[in-house]
Amino acid sequence: MDAKKIELSHGSGGLKTRRLIEELFAREFDNPLLAPLNDQAIFGPLSGRLAFTTDSYVVTPLCFPGANIGKLAVCGTVNDLAVGGARPKYLSASFIIEEGMEIGELRGIVRSMAKTAQEAGVEIVTGDTKVVERGKGDRLYINTAGIGVIDEGLELDPTRIKPGDAIILSGTIGDHAIAVLTEREGIELETEIKSDCAALHKMIAKMLEATGKGNEIKAMRDATRGGVATVLTEFAEASKTSLLILEEAVPIKESVRGACELLGFDPLYLANEGKIVAIVGKERAEEVLQIMKNDQYGRDAAIIGSVESDPVGKIILETTIGNRRPLEMLSGEQLPRIC
Amino acid sequence: MDAKKIELSHGSGGLKTRRLIEELFAREFDNPLLAPLNDQAIFGPLSGRLAFTTDSYVVTPLCFPGANIGKLAVCGTVNDLAVGGARPKYLSASFIIEEGMEIGELRGIVRSMAKTAQEAGVEIVTGDTKVVERGKGDRLYINTAGIGVIDEGLELDPTRIKPGDAIILSGTIGDHAIAVLTEREGIELETEIKSDCAALHKMIAKMLEATGKGNEIKAMRDATRGGVATVLTEFAEASKTSLLILEEAVPIKESVRGACELLGFDPLYLANEGKIVAIVGKERAEEVLQIMKNDQYGRDAAIIGSVESDPVGKIILETTIGNRRPLEMLSGEQLPRIC
Numbered sequence: 132m133d134a135k136k137i138e139l140s141h142g143s144g145g146l147k148t149r150r151l152i153e154e155l156f157a158r159e160f161d162n163p164l165l166a167p168l169n170d171q172a173i174f175g176p177l178s179g180r181l182a183f184t185t186d187s188y189v190v191t192p193l194c195f196p197g198a199n200i201g202k203l204a205v206c207g208t209v210n211d212l213a214v215g216g217a218r219p220k221y222l223s224a225s226f227i228i229e230e231g232m233e234i235g236e237l238r239g240i241v242r243s244m245a246k247t248a249q250e251a252g253v254e255i256v257t258g259d260t261k262v263v264e265r266g267k268g269d270r271l272y273i274n275t276a277g278i279g280v281i282d283e284g285l286e287l288d289p290t291r292i293k294p295g296d297a298i299i300l301s302g303t304i305g306d307h308a309i310a311v312l313t314e315r316e317g318i319e320l321e322t323e324i325k326s327d328c329a330a331l332h333k334m335i336a337k338m339l340e341a342t343g344k345g346n347e348i349k350a351m352r353d354a355t356r357g358g359v360a361t362v363l364t365e366f367a368e369a370s371k372t373s374l375l376i377l378e379e380a381v382p383i384k385e386s387v388r389g390a391c392e393l394l395g396f397d398p399l400y401l402a403n404e405g406k407i408v409a410i411v412g413k414e415r416a417e418e419v420l421q422i423m424k425n426d427q428y429g430r431d432a433a434i435i436g437s438v439e440s441d442p443v444g445k446i447i448l449e450t451t452i453g454n455r456r457p458l459e460m461l462s463g464e465q466l467p468r469i470c
Numbered sequence: 471m472d473a474k475k476i477e478l479s480h481g482s483g484g485l486k487t488r489r490l491i492e493e494l495f496a497r498e499f500d501n502p503l504l505a506p507l508n509d510q511a512i513f514g515p516l517s518g519r520l521a522f523t524t525d526s527y528v529v530t531p532l533c534f535p536g537a538n539i540g541k542l543a544v545c546g547t548v549n550d551l552a553v554g555g556a557r558p559k560y561l562s563a564s565f566i567i568e569e570g571m572e573i574g575e576l577r578g579i580v581r582s583m584a585k586t587a588q589e590a591g592v593e594i595v596t597g598d599t600k601v602v603e604r605g606k607g608d609r610l611y612i613n614t615a616g617i618g619v620i621d622e623g624l625e626l627d628p629t630r631i632k633p634g635d636a637i638i639l640s641g642t643i644g645d646h647a648i649a650v651l652t653e654r655e656g657i658e659l660e661t662e663i664k665s666d667c668a669a670l671h672k673m674i675a676k677m678l679e680a681t682g683k684g685n686e687i688k689a690m691r692d693a694t695r696g697g698v699a700t701v702l703t704e705f706a707e708a709s710k711t712s713l714l715i716l717e718e719a720v721p722i723k724e725s726v727r728g729a730c731e732l733l734g735f736d737p738l739y740l741a742n743e744g745k746i747v748a749i750v751g752k753e754r755a756e757e758v759l760q761i762m763k764n765d766q767y768g769r770d771a772a773i774i775g776s777v778e779s780d781p782v783g784k785i786i787l788e789t790t791i792g793n794r795r796p797l798e799m800l801s802g803e804q805l806p807r808i809c
Contacts, residue, residue, distance in 0.1 A: 138803075144695020144741070145800025170691065171523035171554040173620060177516070184510040185562035185615055186598045215510040223524035223615050227566070259525045261611075263807060269606040274598075276524055276562050276615030281512060352509065356483020402483070461484025464477075468602060 137232045142262030155238055156258055159245040160224070164256040172256035174221065177280050182217035184208055185276040191468045193240065193271055195314040197306075197325030200273055201244035203404060203470060206330045207355065208277040209251050213332035214351040214407055216287045216339060217279025222248065224275050225259040229268035237271065244273075251330040253277070285339065289350040289410070292370035296349060296438040297416035299409045301334070301423055302327065302431040304359055305387040308401035308469050313390070322386040329405035334426040338409065338419050347412040348419065354408055355470055357461045358400040360446065362408045364460045368444045376436040376458065379451045399448075400461045402469045410438065476571045481601030494577055495597055498584040499563070503595040511595035513560065516619050521556035523547055524615040530807045532579065532610055534653040536645075536664030539612055540583035542743060542809060545669045546694065547616040548590050552671035553690040553746055555626040555678060556618025561587065563614050564598040568607035576610065583612075590669040592616070624678065628689040628749070631709035635688060635777040636755035638748045640673070640762055641666065641770040643698055644726040647740035647808050652729070661725040668744035673765040677748065677758050686751040687758065693747055694809055696800045697739040699785065701747045703799045707783045715775040715797065718790045738787075739800045741808045749777065 140147040149168075157165060164172045188204045198206075205222065212219040224244065228237065248255050310326040312318070335351065342348050350369075352362045359381070367374045383398055391398045405428055411419045416434060423429030439447075446458040479486040488507075496504060503511045527543045537545075544561065551558040563583065567576065587594050649665040651657070674690065681687050689708075691701045698720070706713050722737055730737045744767055750758045755773060762768030778786075785797040 139806045140803035142695075142806065143800055143803040144697075145700055145739070145802070146798075147801070147803075148695070149799070169554060170550040171521040171556065171618075173519055173521050173554060173556075175516075175520040176518055177514075177520065179515055180512055181514040181516065181617075182510040182512050183560055183562060183615075183617060184596050185564045185613065187564040187566050187600050187613055189566060189600045189602050211509040215508060215512060217510065217512075221522055223522060225524045225526040225613050225615075227526050227528060227611055257523050259613075261526050261528045261807075263528050263608065263611075266605065267608040269602065272566055272600075272602075272611070274524065274526055274564050274613040274615075276522075276564075276613075278520075278522060278617065279510075356481075356487070358483075361484055400484070459485075460488070461482055462486070463484070464479035464482040464486075467478045467481065468600075 135234055137228050137230055137234060137262055139230055139262050142260060148260060151260060155241060159241045160255040162254045164254060179283060180281040182212050182215045182279040182281055184211040187272060187274040188470060189272050189468050190311060190470050191269060192314055195326060196310045196323055198328035199240055199243055200271060201240035202247045203328050204273040204275045205244050205247040206328050206404060208275040209253060209330040209332050210353040212277050212279035213335040214353050216285045217281045219253045219277055219279040219332050222253055222255045222275050222277045223257045224255050227261050227263060227268055227272040229263055229270050230265045232270045286346050287350050289366045289369035291349045292366055292372055292410045292438055294372055294438050294440040295413050296410050297413055297434050298374060298436040299411055299420055300359065300382065300433055300435045301407045301429045303382040303384050304403055304406060305383060305391060305398035305401040307404040308466055309387050309390045311469055312466055320386060320390055324386055327403055327405035329428045331405060331407055331428055334423060334428050337422050341418060341422050342415050347415040349410040351407050351409045354403045354406050356402050358402060359408060360399040360458050361460050363446045366410060367446055371443050373439040373441050373443060374436060374446045375439050376446060376448050378448055380433055380435045382431045382433050396465060400465055474573055476567050476569060476573060476601055478569050478601050481599060487599060490599060494580060498580045499594040501593045503593060518622060519620040521551050521554045521618040521620055523550040526611060526613040527809060528611050528807050529650060529809050530608060531653055534665060535649045535662055537667035538579055538582055539610060540579035541586045542667050543612040543614045544583050544586040545667050545743060547614040548592060548669040548671050549692040551616050551618035552674045553692050555624045556620045558592045558616055558618040558671050561592055561594045561614050561616045562596045563594050566600050566602060566607055566611040568602055568609050569604045571609045625685055626689050628705045628708035630688045631705055631711055631749045631777055633711055633777050633779040634752050635749050636752055636773050637713060637775040638750055638759055639698065639721065639772055639774045640746045640768045642721040642723050643742055643745060644722060644730060644737035644740040646743040647805055648726050648729045650808055651805055659725060659729055663725055666742055666744035668767050670744060670746060670767055673762060673767050676761050676765065680757060680761050681754050686754040688749040690746050690748045693742045693745050695741050697741060698747060699738040699797050700799050702785045705749060706785055710782050712778040712780050712782060713775060713785045714778050715785060715787050717787055719772055719774045721770045721772050735804060739804055
């Protein structure tokens with residue numbers, strides 16, 4: 132490509148758009164479904180029910196310890212499919228680029244998306260590029276949508292959550308939010324905190340495989356914006372149960388806990404990008420926990436509480452000193468543009 | 471909703487996000503697949519090959535004669551599926567909203583999307599909402615992705631284009647671009663020009679049905695950014711043929727022609743949002759043309775030229791006075807943010 136920076140003409144739909152697509156996107160995402168560069172990718176048939184999801188990513192800064200907006204855009208959509216019980220297959224990728232963005236920086240992010248997709252075993256098969264004038268964006272926003280296939284008989288549904296079920300969290304909380312925040316604000320901590328951004332579908336597949344179609348895994352969700360507290364509230368409301376959380380059982384890195392105390396954040400509300408909450412029938416909980424612990428992304432997994440019958444629709448946090456207090460959904464805004 | 475304007479907290483993932491989703495998006499898009507408000511929609515199985523497409527819409531202004539960004543986001547993605555031979559089924563919708571946008575205006579646009587989707591017979595089944603700070607967006611960007619199903623045996627592929635085939639254009643060109651431009655710049659024309667924004671899948675289905683699996687329709691594409699000239703170039707290059715276009719056969723409204731002369735645009739490069747170019751085997755061309763003319767969105771359809779064998783990969787325009795000149799792909803930028 133001759134240009135070093137993105138110009139409005141890269142969004143014209145003409146020659147410059149085509150060169151950008153051919154020399155950047157198609158080259159990095161290289162796969163036979165994308166290669167014809169038609170306005171749609173054609174594949175299948177796919178047997179089984181399908182899951183379909185979308186997310187736009189507006190995180191700032193674009194790069195932060197442990198990940199960048201591109202890796203995030205792939206992992207986030209892969210995870211949204213996986214927590215629905217689907218095996219992620221195909222992604223779309225759509226870029227809204229601000230005029231003036233360095234093409235070198237864009238290439239780095241696109242390359243990271245390609246690498247993440249390859250490692251995850253998903254293909255980016257269709258896409259779109261738009262350019263907006265200076266001051267009408269923030270260098271780069273990415274949308275990914277994804278399609279996955281669900282095995283027959285599998286039913287993940289929070290309405291199936293029952294008192295007695297165990298609540299499992301796949302690892303430490305708050306890492307992503309603190310990593311983005313410290314990078315954004317230039318805060319230096321003693322220990323660098325990295326985003327937990329990761330594609331969790333392989334771990335989830337092992338969990339589902341082990342419990343088979345008995346469906347002892349009732350529901351799963353990734354704890355992104357709004358944090359673990361928001362996911363738990365949604366589960367409690369959908370199932371008309373109460374979730375009791377033991378504060379001391381919730382995995383958190385000392386460095387993240389310290390940063391939260393310093394900055395005044397409650398880590399239960401902070402976004403994660405590589406953590407799921409799973410509600411599992413009591414009998415299989417230990418087995419599922421072990422499977423998670425044996426996976427690279429679930430090493431710090433823990434049972435953090437149990438499902439109770441009341442107060443209906445509420446989360447109760449039992450603090451380290453034994454007090455109990457209700458945990459509400461996030462009501463304001465803790466950290467904008469975290470994903 | 472209590473708030474009148476979008477605040478950063480509407481993108482927090484917490485309570486305010488949920489209220490916005492429940493009271494605006496879920497209410498307007500109302501359908502059983504969206505209703506659980508999970509991070510993914512689950513449906514199917516779908517039999518047949520699938521088409522998958524995505525587009526982000528950044529048009530400015532948000533509303534213009536004949537359509538708005540919401541209607542555009544539905545029609546554009548429906549058309550991208552349909553020109554691949556797919557019956558559009560499910561859409562995702564993802565919103566990047568600038569802080570301070572009037573919720574009333576957003577509701578109007580969302581309602582327009584819902585109405586367009588309903589008329590088109592597609593369902594918006596999953597979505598996402600992000601909010602960016604003032605000055606980091608332009609009120610609203612929308613991404614839609616779509617899934618459609620392709621009938622067995624159907625093969626639309628520009629490599630199947632052969633000399634002798636007819637080139638059919640479904641109606642007048644330039645309407646969308648001129649409608650957006652005149653609204654954006656406050657230009658008053660004698661006759662108001664409306665965007666041609668429309669979902670064309672029903673007309674396309676009739677065209678495909680009539681020609682059956684003989685596949686006498688070789689390829690179709692909607693002539694959006696880059697205009698008819700860009701689509702034709704892509705066809706010529708993919709099929710290693712030459713396309714001869716008769717300028718006087720190209721349908722164009724007098725008012726659009728006048729505006730183009732006034733403003734210095736070549737209408738063959740202007741974006742349309744309700745027009746397709748179809749390459750059809752000579753024997754069936756008249757029949758396909760009649761089917762198009764009988765549809766509300768194809769009334770002005772015309773055979774605008776024919777496929778020749780050389781110069782390979784080139785478009786030749788025969789002007790009204792009989793001169794022939796090559797037509798290149800759009801090399802610069804005519805009109806930014808037209809879709």
